[in-house]
Amino acid sequence: MNDKAKQNKIIRDVTENEYKYGFTTKVDQDTIPKGLNEDVVRTISEKKQEPEWMLDFRLKAYRKWKTMKMPDWAHLNIPEIDYQEIVYYAGYKKKETPSSLDDVDPEIRDTFNKLGIPLEEQKQLTGIAVDAVMDSSSVKTTFQEKLAEQGIIFCAFSEAVLKHPDLVKKYMGSVVPTGDNFFAALNSAVFSDGSFCYIPKGVRTPMELSTYFRINAANTGQFERTLIVAEEGSYVSYLEGCTAPQRDENQLHAAIVEIIAKDDAEVKYSTVQNWYPGNKDGKGGIYNFVTKRGLCQGDNSKISWAQVETGSAITWKYPSTILKGDNSVSEFYSVAVTNNHQQADTGTKMIHLGKNTRSTIITKGISAGYSNNSYRGLVKVVKNAQNARNFSQCDSLLLGDKCGAHTFPYIHSDNDTAVLEHEATTSKISEDQIYYCKQRGISEEDAIGLIVNGYAKEVINKLPLEFAVEAQKLLQITLEGSVG
Amino acid sequence: MLKIKNLHAEIEGKKILKGINLDVKPGEIHAIMGPNGSGKSTLASVLTGRNLFTVTKGEVEFLGQNLLEMEPEELARKGLFLSFQYPVEIPGVSMTNFMKTAVNQIRKYQGKKVLSSADFLKFLRERKSLIELDTSLTNRSVNEGFSGGEKKEK
Numbered sequence: 001m002n003d004k005a006k007q008n009k010i011i012r013d014v015t016e017n018e019y020k021y022g023f024t025t026k027v028d029q030d031t032i033p034k035g036l037n038e039d040v041v042r043t044i045s046e047k048k049q050e051p052e053w054m055l056d057f058r059l060k061a062y063r064k065w066k067t068m069k070m071p072d073w074a075h076l077n078i079p080e081i082d083y084q085e086i087v088y089y090a091g092y093k094k095k096e097t098p099s100s101l102d103d104v105d106p107e108i109r110d111t112f113n114k115l116g117i118p119l120e121e122q123k124q125l126t127g128i129a130v131d132a133v134m135d136s137s138s139v140k141t142t143f144q145e146k147l148a149e150q151g152i153i154f155c156a157f158s159e160a161v162l163k164h165p166d167l168v169k170k171y172m173g174s175v176v177p178t179g180d181n182f183f184a185a186l187n188s189a190v191f192s193d194g195s196f197c198y199i200p201k202g203v204r205t206p207m208e209l210s211t212y213f214r215i216n217a218a219n220t221g222q223f224e225r226t227l228i229v230a231e232e233g234s235y236v237s238y239l240e241g242c243t244a245p246q247r248d249e250n251q252l253h254a255a256i257v258e259i260i261a262k263d264d265a266e267v268k269y270s271t272v273q274n275w276y277p278g279n280k281d282g283k284g285g286i287y288n289f290v291t292k293r294g295l296c297q298g299d300n301s302k303i304s305w306a307q308v309e310t311g312s313a314i315t316w317k318y319p320s321t322i323l324k325g326d327n328s329v330s331e332f333y334s335v336a337v338t339n340n341h342q343q344a345d346t347g348t349k350m351i352h353l354g355k356n357t358r359s360t361i362i363t364k365g366i367s368a369g370y371s372n373n374s375y376r377g378l379v380k381v382v383k384n385a386q387n388a389r390n391f392s393q394c395d396s397l398l399l400g401d402k403c404g405a406h407t408f409p410y411i412h413s414d415n416d417t418a419v420l421e422h423e424a425t426t427s428k429i430s431e432d433q434i435y436y437c438k439q440r441g442i443s444e445e446d447a448i449g450l451i452v453n454g455y456a457k458e459v460i461n462k463l464p465l466e467f468a469v470e471a472q473k474l475l476q477i478t479l480e481g482s483v484g
Numbered sequence: 485m486l487k488i489k490n491l492h493a494e495i496e497g498k499k500i501l502k503g504i505n506l507d508v509k510p511g512e513i514h515a516i517m518g519p520n521g522s523g524k525s526t527l528a529s530v531l532t533g534r535n536l537f538t539v540t541k542g543e544v545e546f547l548g549q550n551l552l553e554m555e556p557e558e559l560a561r562k563g564l565f566l567s568f569q570y571p572v573e574i575p576g577v578s579m580t581n582f583m584k585t586a587v588n589q590i591r592k593y594q595g596k597k598v599l600s601s602a603d604f605l606k607f608l609r610e611r612k613s614l615i616e617l618d619t620s621l622t623n624r625s626v627n628e629g630f631s632g633g634e635k636k637e638k
Contacts, residue, residue, distance in 0.1 A: 433574055436572045438557040439556050439565050439566055441593070444557070450577050450585055451574055451577065454574055454576030454626075457577075
């Protein structure tokens with residue numbers, strides 16, 4: 001039996017049609033020339049009709065960025081990026097903020113329908129409010145009025161700058177400062193849109209809030225910002241999804257997410273990242289360089305991260321939490337899958353500042369093909385953080401013998417009362433397991449899907465239901481035919 | 485039904501099966517006995533399509549077709565499968581999900597309607613009471629924490 005040839009064919013079939021979101025939308029665009037300088041920053045600010053303070057924020061970040069160097073400590077092989085070859089703004093010709101759906105370009109509406117994100121509120125399956133962002137502009141935010149009844153603000157970031165300047169001014173850059181790192185500085189200078197959520201004191205959001213990011217324009221970078229503020233005793237579950245067209249050129253995505261949780265507030269942040277990963281030879285794909293950070297500012301506050309990372313050519317991403325409030329809690333659950341020539345360096349930082357703070361880190365890396373998958377994490381306990389507690393578990397699963405899995409856990413404790421645990425495993429899907437499944441009539445593809453989903457179950461269980469189903473399918477599609 | 489003619493098989497150049505002949509008719513029960521290392525497991529592996537072994541000579545016919553060209557999952561769907569001596573564990577996959585996947589792939593092959601989760605659970609409940617299987621077993625992961633006997637039951 002010619003197993004090798006059959007397997008190669010499956011790999012070919014799958015990699016050639018696996019990415020089903022690779023289409024582009026033809027739409028009237030408002031694009032600025034490529035390149036980056038102070039004038040470009042001013043132009044973006046002008047296009048957004050921003051107030052002076054916002055422009056100052058951008059310019060300060062830009063000047064800082066010019067003095068910085070791209071980080072090279074990650075276990076990634078990043079080709080040189082020419083920042084003057086990138087287009088920093090691609091908006092859409094539309095009325096300022098479409099108040100009704102009729103104002104949204106039908107082409108764009110179709111795009112989101114194709115992605116399974118209907119913008120018509122009545123068509124949505126369950127109660128999820130969506131802010132749909134394409135390239136540099138927010139297209140439409142659903143259920144805004146309904147949420148406003150409870151005082152919840154959920155809108156495009158650019159809208160928040162104009163309508164809620166005090167809140168934006170107060171919190172923007174308070175968790176991720178403009179000069180935090182190279183990509184954060186770049187984002188702070190040129191960010192175009194994103195979502196803003198504000199949950200008032202004691203309010204539980206009646207539905208999930210979500211942002212769907214879509215890159216469409218060619219040669220364009222997407223730089224969005226998300227800011228979530230949860231006041232005392234409030235609760236919000238926020239989801240984020242993303243896709244991009246299939247292109248031979250690499251595209252840059254550098255985002256910032258900031259979360260602030262006050263006393264007794266809880267924020268749950270879930271991501272299913274499915275940017276175009278490039279083709280089977282590693283050509284094309286998104287460079288996903290993202291800074292996500294939450295601040296457990298208040299006592300008894302909680303921030304949970306759950307992420308399923310299957311896309312992007314290169315991922316550089318470390319959603320982190322600063323546990324400042326006493327008794328604050330944070331969790332990080334991650335599944336990162338790399339196939340073909342994808343590279344991922346991802347993990348988390350848990351910074352324990354308050355007393356009796358607790359954090360949990362569960363990560364599952366899955367590498368296949370020629371890919372490289374690294375976990376990088378830091379657990380830090382400062383001198384005054386009495387009774388801090390951390391449990392970390394980092395598992396790697398290897399499929400085939402050409403890929404790599406790496407773990408870089410850093411632990412730094414300045415307090416004797418801290419209890420820190422770290423567990424790590426590396427395993428392979430055994431031929432025995434696959435044969436056993438086949439022996440019960442299950443095809444090889446389905447067997448791998450079953451085994452991988454079982455391995456990632458602990459993390460997938462943490463996702464909201466709709467996302468969990470999508471994540472399970474994604475895992476299977478991403479890895480089909482990858483056992484050689 | 486199953487015809488084995490002069491079957492020879494080897495692994496890494498080591499000859500294990502040296503000319504097996506067996507004809508199994510519908511309704512018959514056969515027990516193959518022999519000392520350790522005589523090739524009982526090898527024969528079972530070859531018959532269920534495990535590609536660890538190379539067949540060097542002979543032929544096997546199953547339901548009128550050449551068995552040696554069939555994949556393990558095809559054989560299983562046609563009704564030929566191996567009860568494992570040491571079943572493997574698949575962490576995180578519930579027995580229910582595993583059985584549902586298997587049953588549905590076989591149903592699909594037989595041209596029957598694929599069972600929804602609800603229908604499968606009903607089907608499972610009926611069968612469970614038939615063989616007096618405890619519910620806690622089906623909620624566990626595949627073969628994880630099962631005793632040797634429990635592993636084989638499914």
